[in-house]
Amino acid sequence: MAKMTMVQALNLALQQEMEKDDRVIVLGEDVGVDGGVFRVTDGLIKQFGDQRVLDTPLAESAIVGMSIGMAAYGLRPVCEIQFSGFSYQNFHQIENHAARLRWRSRGRFTVPMVLRTPYGGGVRALEHHSESREAYWAHTPGLKMVIPSGPRNARALLVSAMRDPDPVIFYESKALYRAFREEVPEAEEALPIGEPQRVREGEDLTLISYGAMMRPTLEAAQQLQDTDGIAAEVIDLLTISPLAEKILIQSVKKTGRAVVIHEAPRSFGPAAEIMSRLMEKAFYYLEAPIERVTGYDIVIPLFNREKAYLPNTERILRAARKVLAAS
Amino acid sequence: MPRKKITISEKVEALSILDEKGRLDEKLEPDIAEDVLFQLHRTMLLARKFDERLLSLQRQGRIGTFAPIKGQEAAQLGTIAHLRPGDWMVPAFRETAAELWRGRSLESVIIYNNGFNEGVAIPDDRNDFPISVPVGSQMIHAVGLGWAAKYRQKDDVAMTYFGDGATSQGDFHEALNFAAVFQTPVIFVCQNNQWAISIPVSQQTRSKTLAQKALAYGMPGIQVDGNDILAVYAAAQEAVQRARSGDGPTLIECVTYRLLMHTTADDPKRYRTDEEVEQWNQRDPLPRFEKYLIDKGLLTEEKRNAVESEILEEIQTAIDRAEKQMEAMGDPIDMFDNTFAEMPSSLKEQKEELTHALSESAEEGKDG
Numbered sequence A: 001m002a003k004m005t006m007v008q009a010l011n012l013a014l015q016q017e018m019e020k021d022d023r024v025i026v027l028g029e030d031v032g033v034d035g036g037v038f039r040v041t042d043g044l045i046k047q048f049g050d051q052r053v054l055d056t057p058l059a060e061s062a063i064v065g066m067s068i069g070m071a072a073y074g075l076r077p078v079c080e081i082q083f084s085g086f087s088y089q090n091f092h093q094i095e096n097h098a099a100r101l102r103w104r105s106r107g108r109f110t111v112p113m114v115l116r117t118p119y120g121g122g123v124r125a126l127e128h129h130s131e132s133r134e135a136y137w138a139h140t141p142g143l144k145m146v147i148p149s150g151p152r153n154a155r156a157l158l159v160s161a162m163r164d165p166d167p168v169i170f171y172e173s174k175a176l177y178r179a180f181r182e183e184v185p186e187a188e189e190a191l192p193i194g195e196p197q198r199v200r201e202g203e204d205l206t207l208i209s210y211g212a213m214m215r216p217t218l219e220a221a222q223q224l225q226d227t228d229g230i231a232a233e234v235i236d237l238l239t240i241s242p243l244a245e246k247i248l249i250q251s252v253k254k255t256g257r258a259v260v261i262h263e264a265p266r267s268f269g270p271a272a273e274i275m276s277r278l279m280e281k282a283f284y285y286l287e288a289p290i291e292r293v294t295g296y297d298i299v300i301p302l303f304n305r306e307k308a309y310l311p312n313t314e315r316i317l318r319a320a321r322k323v324l325a326a327s
Numbered sequence B: 001m002p003r004k005k006i007t008i009s010e011k012v013e014a015l016s017i018l019d020e021k022g023r024l025d026e027k028l029e030p031d032i033a034e035d036v037l038f039q040l041h042r043t044m045l046l047a048r049k050f051d052e053r054l055l056s057l058q059r060q061g062r063i064g065t066f067a068p069i070k071g072q073e074a075a076q077l078g079t080i081a082h083l084r085p086g087d088w089m090v091p092a093f094r095e096t097a098a099e100l101w102r103g104r105s106l107e108s109v110i111i112y113n114n115g116f117n118e119g120v121a122i123p124d125d126r127n128d129f130p131i132s133v134p135v136g137s138q139m140i141h142a143v144g145l146g147w148a149a150k151y152r153q154k155d156d157v158a159m160t161y162f163g164d165g166a167t168s169q170g171d172f173h174e175a176l177n178f179a180a181v182f183q184t185p186v187i188f189v190c191q192n193n194q195w196a197i198s199i200p201v202s203q204q205t206r207s208k209t210l211a212q213k214a215l216a217y218g219m220p221g222i223q224v225d226g227n228d229i230l231a232v233y234a235a236a237q238e239a240v241q242r243a244r245s246g247d248g249p250t251l252i253e254c255v256t257y258r259l260l261m262h263t264t265a266d267d268p269k270r271y272r273t274d275e276e277v278e279q280w281n282q283r284d285p286l287p288r289f290e291k292y293l294i295d296k297g298l299l300t301e302e303k304r305n306a307v308e309s310e311i312l313e314e315i316q317t318a319i320d321r322a323e324k325q326m327e328a329m330g331d332p333i334d335m336f337d338n339t340f341a342e343m344p345s346s347l348k349e350q351k352e353e354l355t356h357a358l359s360e361s362a363e364e365g366k367d368g
Ligand SMILES: Cc1ncc(C[n+]2csc(CCOP(=O)(O)OP(=O)(O)O)c2C)c(N)n1
Pocket: A029, A058, A060, A082, A086, A089, B094, B133, B134, B135, B136, B162, B163, B164, B165, B166, B167, B193, B195, B196, B197, B258, B262
């Protein structure tokens, strides 16, 4: 096992899958010679050549549209959209085609493609480089939406995404790319899509989050333990859509209290869906209204104010204590 | 019907007036008033020196990521110089020289690059759009602006900037098509700086020129030496006249070069050679223009140095002022501004929530 950053772990997933399966094609802007602007595809063009790794012209819509054609032919395209802020240029290809070619062709054509793209704030970036718009994709029928929270699960989920029979939007947190290292086994490892994980056990409160927000969430859980003597259960969604609710409902039936955390804007965000499911299926077990800690319903400000925009441990603690205080 | 060649009335031309050795084609030399020449030179030097200073500020962590313009000053200034204040400028994200010409303050550039939304404030008397980062997405706005000006029977024109990479986006083709179909007064200025991050223009398109793309849409296209300010100026003059007199849009391809990194987050050594950069350094637009001015007897070494030290002082003053201004900026609560004309109640609630949270953590900070 080697200690890897998320960038290295994603690179490993791509490299091993490409070695194993010649249907896997990587394409996107600057993914070849430059190795991707975050270096996730570093070295792939050297190893596999320019028929497996395509440095494309600058056109997101074409990158995704071409991937759809490749996938329908039977290949396994993994395209990179340089920043999720530029994935709206390809939105129509996903919404109109990738997510529904199976449906439209009555199963004759399918689109087993992965769209990898960095998302989220916290890296002092320019405008359009910090947003979290997972709700757009999660709202699209026929699409899977995955957001890993660390090097090891990123690698294992990307492997599954590449093998998935349906299109997967794979959000990679820029803030996590190089934030920390984890042991990542050299041997293949895959994590099923659609299975949230309980990453900390507790009886008093359930904290539900994903992606970059897992770190402040876990930090908050630890502080609740240390300073309040509260045992928080923490669930990492990993797959946003389709949302697997069972583990969430089980947990909330046990704790009776929940806080949902994401950096995406609040209204119509993933937390809204999670809270609805809990209302529908665990209402009689709730001891307090569910709280959410989210980004605000505004464009994420330029980097000097983004810290105040992004949820942090303090905000999560405040919400958790509010939920705990209610009876 | 036999097979025959179809003639297209529009043409693609190439234009160079002051070559890289500083040799002038006098027959083509545009007639530029002396004060305009001085102003062009001063702004070119200012843009160059400012770019250098921004780079050092970035390296010192005093501003964030930014996109240097070094090498592209002539392409920007030779075009923008033709706009009247009421005309519209619709930039991409690498047009600092053009923005300075239009009167954007150095302070605002620093403040923006240091992550404060305040740096985008545009004075009411300037018809300049803020920078647009999503590649290729802004050109069509110039078409809308131009159409609206025509609708209001004004002879204002819209000039929009973009790179070679942007010509691969569908948005580029749509913008050219709309502009031509509606005969809008738009000047499309492509800064072909040879690279779109790590992708050379030869991998961006199989077209021999970018200018020829105009023909497909039924508008004239011209390829100019973008490091030759006289050629850029002459081509833009024609294009602006055409637009202003109701004869529709033009595409100008300025062949230039990005001498520095894509942005300060980029390492160009991964994809291009030092030799290539050195070759383009030989074609730097600034010394070429200075030689022209000296040959014309308009500039001397002393005068140039005097202008330069004046500029350096101006930049220093701007940095000091910007840093002072920034001390008073950044109240997080301002992030809710300008979302809607009228703030919806749900957003007011979120704003109050943040206000409350901020004062609580200030309290906790005091306690702790
Ligand atoms: C729609 C979109 N896709 C990707 C990016 C990331 N990106 C920023 S600049 C750039 C290259 C642009 O090349 P070009 O149009 O030639 O302009 P230049 O940077 O050379 O000025 C890319 C890929 C972006 N900003 N917008």
